[in-house]
Amino acid sequence: MPRYILFNKPFGVLSQFTGEPGQRTLSEFSLPAHVYAAGRLDKDSEGLLLLSDDGPFIKRFLDPANNHERKYWAEVEGVPTRDAIEKLSHGVEFKGYLSKPCRARIVEPQPIVAKRDPPVRFRKSIPTCWIELVLTEGKNRQVRRMTATVGFPTLRLIRKRIGKLSLGDLAPGDWREIQKSDIF
Structure with a gap:
């Protein structure tokens, strides 16, 4: 079996x-x-x-070709604007590749996630925010590249769901x- x-x-x-x-x-x-x-x-x-x-x-x-969904939570540096979330949703270009449209949103309320070892870097003057991305493709370091492209680099990334x-x-x-x- x-x-x-x-x-x-x-x-x-x-x-x-x-x-x-x-x-x-x-x-x-x-x-x-x-x-x-x-x-x-x-x-x-x-x-x-x-x-x-x-x-x-x-x-x-x-x-x-199977296009199964993958859900990620990304802790990003800063609080993404509505425009940044919309750009992520429509697809962004990175390394000469245009990502497929996806679902993107700020996770509300912000989740309580177990601490990581080592911890994510902390800056008093720059807040962080958890966003959710649901993709149907999986390019190398795609979520990190997408969030960086719209100005909110990923500090921590957790895959929550496949299919x-x-x-x-x-x-x-x-x-x-x-x-x-x-x-x-």
């Missing part, structure tokens, strides 16, 4: 089982044997990572088995 794993990837961990000496990897979390990440979260991002030993499923899952699969209250570093039907 194929296995499907919902994992809350902590900050600073690679989305792979091997790395260079000193790098944190998935190997330290007692995950089942023979599962692999279905997609990636960069080392600086946190949140929902799906793992499986079902190769054909992973291939279908990663195919851009209908939500992170929920799963603690960083924890995982649980799920059913394939939980994903889409």
Whole structure:
């Protein structure tokens, strides 16, 4: 039987089982044997990572033609203007690429999110704000590039949902088995 794993990837961990000496990897979390990440979260991002030993499923899952939604919460430097949120929603250009339209909003009320180790940099004179982006594509460091393009750099990024699969209250570093039907 194929296995499907919902994992809350902590900050600073690679989305792979091997790395260079000193790098944190998935190997330290007692995950089942023979599962692999279905997609990636960069080392600086946190949140929902799906793992499986079902190769054909992973291939279908990663195919851009499927356009499955991914929800992210981004803590940004400053408080985005209505214009910035609108630009994000319509798509922004970065590195010669125009992102697809997405849903973007300021999270209201601002969420209480567990502290990160190491903590996000703090500046007394510059507030931070959590925004939500729901994308149907996944370019390398896309959310970070999008928010920077509209003038509000991302300080912290958490993937909250893929398809209908939500992170929920799963603690960083924890995982649980799920059913394939939980994903889409």
